[in-house]
Amino acid sequence: MTASHGDDLHAVGGSARHIPVLLGEVLEALAPAQGDIIIDGTFGAGGYTRAILATGASVVAIDRDPDAIAAGRDMEVQSGGRLRLVQAPFSTLDEHVE
Incomplete structure (x- = not known):
């Protein structure tokens, strides 16, 4: 299955890319x-x-998978402080946002 969302929007990840x-x-x-x-x-x-960061917005991103968070660290650094990654289950979201 192939999906296309424009030239400026692309999937991220390793060898098994998520679209x-x-x-x-x-x-x-x-x-x-x-x-x-x-x-x-x-x-x-x-x-x-x-894609959200590309609009100029900031993101608080949460995932319970430590590998997902680790893989996102470069994106966090490149965001210039507009991305905060949190390794935690979604059920604890209220503890991580103001």
Whole structure:
């Protein structure tokens, strides 16, 4: 299965790349903009987070999988402080956001 979301939006990850299939719909619904803070409750491979960051918004991303968080550390550094990764279950989200 192949999905296309435009040249500037791409999947992230290792050899098994995840393609966020509803990316366009999610971005349209959220309409993230510079200065917004968006919560990604299932960071995974970071496809949605990467696209949200590209709009200028900030992201608090949570995932219980330590490998997912570790794989996202480069993105966190490259975000210039606009991405905060949290390794925790989604059920603890309220403990990690203001």
